[in-house]
Amino acid sequence: MGKKASHPHAMETIAAFITLPRISKLLSALVRIPSPSGEEMAALRFIESYLGQQGLSARRQQVSRNRYNILVHGGNSSQPSVLLNTHVDTVPSYTAANSVARRAGNTIYGRGSCDAKGSVAAMLLAFVAIHRSSDGGQVPVDLCFTVGEENSGDGSQRFVQDCRKYVWAIVGEPTDLRIVNCHAGYVEIVLAASSVRSHAFVPAGEQAIIAVADLMLEIKRASRRKGKKPVHTFVHWIEGGDRSPFWSVGSSCKASLVVNTYSKAEIASIIRLARACCATVERKYPGVEIEVQIDGSDEGLETPRNSPVVDYLSSSLRAIGRDRRIAVLPSWTDGARLCAAGIPTVVFGPGSLKDAHAVQEKVDIKDVRDASLAIAGAILNWHGQAGRTKRRRK
Ligand SMILES: [Zn+2]
Numbered sequence: 001m002g003k004k005a006s007h008p009h010a011m012e013t014i015a016a017f018i019t020l021p022r023i024s025k026l027l028s029a030l031v032r033i034p035s036p037s038g039e040e041m042a043a044l045r046f047i048e049s050y051l052g053q054q055g056l057s058a059r060r061q062q063v064s065r066n067r068y069n070i071l072v073h074g075g076n077s078s079q080p081s082v083l084l085n086t087h088v089d090t091v092p093s094y095t096a097a098n099s100v101a102r103r104a105g106n107t108i109y110g111r112g113s114c115d116a117k118g119s120v121a122a123m124l125l126a127f128v129a130i131h132r133s134s135d136g137g138q139v140p141v142d143l144c145f146t147v148g149e150e151n152s153g154d155g156s157q158r159f160v161q162d163c164r165k166y167v168w169a170i171v172g173e174p175t176d177l178r179i180v181n182c183h184a185g186y187v188e189i190v191l192a193a194s195s196v197r198s199h200a201f202v203p204a205g206e207q208a209i210i211a212v213a214d215l216m217l218e219i220k221r222a223s224r225r226k227g228k229k230p231v232h233t234f235v236h237w238i239e240g241g242d243r244s245p246f247w248s249v250g251s252s253c254k255a256s257l258v259v260n261t262y263s264k265a266e267i268a269s270i271i272r273l274a275r276a277c278c279a280t281v282e283r284k285y286p287g288v289e290i291e292v293q294i295d296g297s298d299e300g301l302e303t304p305r306n307s308p309v310v311d312y313l314s315s316s317l318r319a320i321g322r323d324r325r326i327a328v329l330p331s332w333t334d335g336a337r338l339c340a341a342g343i344p345t346v347v348f349g350p351g352s353l354k355d356a357h358a359v360q361e362k363v364d365i366k367d368v369r370d371a372s373l374a375i376a377g378a379i380l381n382w383h384g385q386a387g388r389t390k391r392r393r394k
Helices: 008-017 020-032 041-053 113-132 154-161 208-222 264-284 308-319 335-340 365-393
Strands: 058-064 067-072 082-087 102-104 107-109 141-146 169-172 179-183 185-195 233-240 252-261 288-298 326-329 345-347 362-364
Touching: 008 113, 008 365, 020 041, 020 107, 020 113, 020 365, 041 058, 041 067, 041 113, 058 154, 067 154, 082 113, 082 154, 082 365, 107 113, 113 141, 113 169, 113 362, 113 365, 141 154, 154 335, 169 308, 169 335, 169 365, 179 308, 179 335, 185 208, 185 264, 208 233, 208 252, 208 264, 208 288, 252 264, 264 288, 308 345, 308 365, 335 345, 362 365
Parallel strands: 082 141, 082 169, 169 345, 179 326
Antiparallel strands: 058 067, 067 141, 102 107, 107 362, 179 345, 185 252, 185 288, 233 252
8 A cells, every 4th residue: 555645636636625714614514503313404405505516416315204315426336436424413412502513723512513523524525625636526436424323323224225335435433533443333131020019118029120220230240351342331221110109019120231242242142141140130039030132233343454444544644644543432333334234444533432422522623624634535545546456457
């Protein structure tokens, strides 16, 4: 892989387009439009009109009523192509202040600024800049903005149903400009317990709610993994008991516990562990019966460290004076779906995951610019390399 950008001239034109004022204006406009999962329409319309102003036509891929993915096609469809993807939906604002875009110095605050509208801006500008550069129309890169990443992932689910077999893909998420070639999946375990209804203080047996609480703690304590990837257990929801004025030992309790995992084998081992913990806890609580159900799982993302996409991004980061850092993400992204579809995928973008979903979300526009330049550079490096290989074969 070339250490320098393969298209120095094209890169200059691109860098002249991806400026801080342009990023600030585009990103502030995106953050000002609320787009919590399920209500992405206004943000989608804004992106379509922006693309239209740049002379690009977008295609809608319907996901559900009033919700669709935006697809933009670059280059000639007979050529092998690469993909840029990120999501337009965000988590809800939590507070009124957070739904307002605010700029202080080079930092833009507001819901979605880093997760993932910083990436939306970076990818939009990289795509437009490539398109405007001399042979831009020939560069085979597709752009896909998905909906629903923050809850059901229905946008990416729809996208992979009939997407092309891309040579590689970059998924935009806040990674602090680190190249993520591995990220967690999860297993969601539902614990359903029932106990005998009886007098609260003269109980016929133990209480389902207490047994479920104990079982969740037991699973949390027992879930361990070697190495640097920490285990996270998170209670998605819990229900049980009632508000009746008559005190009695409640009849049931249900809770959902989500554990992050990094492979199919880990999913299986967490399920085995939950069942073993369940048997132990059931013995401790006579009169309580607990059932372990699996509500869903995902293998996450794993792309070899020596994949070409890692090299192309590494070279383009070096070319703009940024360190190449490879990282593991403890969280799920749409990248898992592309990876499962057999596309070598990395996750990469401006902003920090610890600011995502936080009350005060933020991103530095210099990082958005560098992400955009690195993405554009990676595409040109790949396209230049592919062009040279083809010429050599002739
Ligand atoms: Zn995200």
